[in-house]
Amino acid sequence: MTLDRTTTVRPAVTTDPGPRPPSRRVSPGQWASQSLTMAWRSIVQIKHNPSELLDLSIQPIMFVLLFTFVFGGAIGGSTDAYLQFALGGLIAQNALFLTIYTATGLATDLQKGTFDRFRSLPIARSAPLSGRILGDVLRQLWSLVVLLAVGVLLGFRITTSPLAVVAAFGLLVAFTLAFSWTSVLLGVLARDPEKVQIYGFTVLFPLTFASNAFAPTQTMPGWLQAWVSINPVTRMADALRGLLVGGPVAANAVATLLWGVAFAAVFGPLAVWALRTRT
Amino acid sequence: MTLSDPSGTVESVPPAIEADGLVKRFGATTALAGASFSATEGTVLGVLGPNGAGKTTATRVLATLLAPDEGRGLVGGYDVVAEPHRVRTLIGLTGQYAGVDEALTGTENLVLIARLLGQGRAASRRRAAELLAQFGLTDAAGRAARTYSGGMRRRLDLAASLVGRPRILFLDEPTTGLDPASRNELWDMVRTLTDDGVTVLLTTQYLEEADQLADDIVVIDRGTVVATGTPRDLKARAGAAVLQMRPTQPEQLDAVRRVAAELAGTEPTVEQGTVAVPAVDDALMPAVVRRLDDVGVSLAELTLRRATLDEVFLALTGHRAVEDDQDTEILKETA
Numbered sequence: 001m002t003l004d005r006t007t008t009v010r011p012a013v014t015t016d017p018g019p020r021p022p023s024r025r026v027s028p029g030q031w032a033s034q035s036l037t038m039a040w041r042s043i044v045q046i047k048h049n050p051s052e053l054l055d056l057s058i059q060p061i062m063f064v065l066l067f068t069f070v071f072g073g074a075i076g077g078s079t080d081a082y083l084q085f086a087l088g089g090l091i092a093q094n095a096l097f098l099t100i101y102t103a104t105g106l107a108t109d110l111q112k113g114t115f116d117r118f119r120s121l122p123i124a125r126s127a128p129l130s131g132r133i134l135g136d137v138l139r140q141l142w143s144l145v146v147l148l149a150v151g152v153l154l155g156f157r158i159t160t161s162p163l164a165v166v167a168a169f170g171l172l173v174a175f176t177l178a179f180s181w182t183s184v185l186l187g188v189l190a191r192d193p194e195k196v197q198i199y200g201f202t203v204l205f206p207l208t209f210a211s212n213a214f215a216p217t218q219t220m221p222g223w224l225q226a227w228v229s230i231n232p233v234t235r236m237a238d239a240l241r242g243l244l245v246g247g248p249v250a251a252n253a254v255a256t257l258l259w260g261v262a263f264a265a266v267f268g269p270l271a272v273w274a275l276r277t278r279t
Numbered sequence: 280m281t282l283s284d285p286s287g288t289v290e291s292v293p294p295a296i297e298a299d300g301l302v303k304r305f306g307a308t309t310a311l312a313g314a315s316f317s318a319t320e321g322t323v324l325g326v327l328g329p330n331g332a333g334k335t336t337a338t339r340v341l342a343t344l345l346a347p348d349e350g351r352g353l354v355g356g357y358d359v360v361a362e363p364h365r366v367r368t369l370i371g372l373t374g375q376y377a378g379v380d381e382a383l384t385g386t387e388n389l390v391l392i393a394r395l396l397g398q399g400r401a402a403s404r405r406r407a408a409e410l411l412a413q414f415g416l417t418d419a420a421g422r423a424a425r426t427y428s429g430g431m432r433r434r435l436d437l438a439a440s441l442v443g444r445p446r447i448l449f450l451d452e453p454t455t456g457l458d459p460a461s462r463n464e465l466w467d468m469v470r471t472l473t474d475d476g477v478t479v480l481l482t483t484q485y486l487e488e489a490d491q492l493a494d495d496i497v498v499i500d501r502g503t504v505v506a507t508g509t510p511r512d513l514k515a516r517a518g519a520a521v522l523q524m525r526p527t528q529p530e531q532l533d534a535v536r537r538v539a540a541e542l543a544g545t546e547p548t549v550e551q552g553t554v555a556v557p558a559v560d561d562a563l564m565p566a567v568v569r570r571l572d573d574v575g576v577s578l579a580e581l582t583l584r585r586a587t588l589d590e591v592f593l594a595l596t597g598h599r600a601v602e603d604d605q606d607t608e609i610l611k612e613t614a
Binding site: 022023024025026030033034037038040041044045048049109112113114116117118119120121122123127 | 339342344362364365367369370371374378379380381382383384391394395397423439440443
């Protein structure tokens with residue numbers, strides 16, 4: 001982010017008022033307004049692409065229904081008991097799937113030249129990215145609301161407090177924002193929005209399914225348990241369960257956030273480097 | 280440009296766009312190998328060259344999208360590397376690769392740019408409506424840009440680059456892929472802009488386009504400027520028109536070639552039973568016809584046509600304007 005707080009020094013004696021030279025940098029206020037405008041764009045895109053709204057709504061609903069009624073009895077003994085266990089996992093999995101939109105959006109902008117258009121404008125260099133991220137947070141919020149609403153309709157009981165639900169959303173956003181850097185890198189490298197889907201799902205499917213999102217860790221073979229117990233999806237799912245239906249939160253939340261820091265530390269610089277090299 | 284007045288003092292008017300020894304390499308490929316040129320304020324500079332010549336790279340460097348490895352670019356007096364933000368406040372970019380958001384409507388695309396430039400909500404909508412009307416897109420204003428035809432999309436793209444009323448406009452192959460009617464419309468729009476004093480840098484592969492729009496032309500090949508001048512200069516040097524003749528009897532091809540060579544003063548090219556020679560002088564065609572008639576050669580075909588870029592290149596550089604696929608690939612990758 002290039003924010004400049006210094007003011008331009010003007011000559012003490014002005015003989016010719018003339019046109020004022022354009023400013024060198026973007027002010028923090030301008031940066032905020034440009035990011036909001038970019039976020040607006042990211043939301044308006046959904047309006048014109050109803051399939052994305054379906055993805056954002058139908059897909060999570062479908063997952064909840066399938067897992068609860070198809071696997072619920074077998075895994076959890078009863079669909080009710082399973083839903084109490086699985087909804088946290090479904091929320092975590094869905095949140096990770098949503099980060100794909102960061103990659104497809106960016107790949108599309110790069111491919112169509114929209115990104116170049118933005119870069120030729122006198123706006124903050126980071127505004128296209130910060131705006132997209134803000135839009136992605138709103139997508140996360142929407143999906144969380146849909147998932148919780150469907151869950152509650154099917155009998156899911158939030159046994160904690162509204163504050164804990166807010167904390168759950170906060171944790172979700174914090175982790176997915178950090179994790180989004182993998183998606184930014186993917187979007188820059190893929191060059192083609194179609195490819196993003198393939199790459200994305202070959203990574204995200206194993207990552208989210210090889211976790212305790214849908215089944216308890218103890219039921220898995222030992223070699224898998226070793227991975228599942230440290231998988232960030234497991235730790236986030238457990239933290240979300242704790243925040244929604246009670247149970248240990250602190251250790252899992254800290255582990256989730258540490259994973260987030262690790263993802264951001266590795267993929268953040270890589271993504272920025274890729275974006276610089278590419279453009 | 281340097282103007283001297285009678286009193287002997289020299290007043291220097293800085294060019295709106297100045298490229299000074301620009302070098303840009305992509306790995307082993309040199310896209311720009313020391314290109315220098317400048318555009319006077321309020322004029323159209325045509326940058327003419329084949330695919331892979333370095334036109335897009337030069338545009339991207341001057342539009343602050345790409346840092347040069349060597350050399351200097353000045354736009355509106357500001358260095359494109361040292362003060363990119365100031366340059367961006369002055370320029371508009373419409374390119375092969377500078378696109379609109381196809382998921383958004385025409386109005387939304389323009390409002391987006393206006394809002395990013397700091398205009399208020401109402402002012403942004405007004406500016407969008409104004410530009411859509413100017414570019415004949417009012418009826419399509421509420422439709423997603425992905426439903427637009429190629430010509431409409433290009434017009435919306437040009438409108439988007441004009442939202443901030445730039446003083447300097449970069450048009451990177453604005454008519455590539457357009458049908459002739461859309462191309463003519465776009466040409467008219469560019470003329471309107473220059474009437475308002477906007478400086479335009481236009482890259483093109485078409486001699487005709489440069490001829491129609493440009494005040495000055497630089498011909499660029501393999502990353503360097505190989506010729507500079509007004510369209511009239513270059514046409515005089517390269518032969519803007521080509522006289523093409525096909526004898527009725529193929530065995531008379533050599534006779535046609537000899538007559539053409541003698542009257543035009545240069546060696547014609549002979550290809551597929553046709554003799555082609557640059558027609559610098561309007562009197563060439565009637566002279567050739569008379570002479571061929573005298574020696575008893577009848578022609579099946581006689582055409583006076585515009586020179587292709589390839590022929591201009593051959594005349595100016597001594598080699599053909601080969602389309603280098605590898606360079607094109609690299610441009611795409613770096614775009």
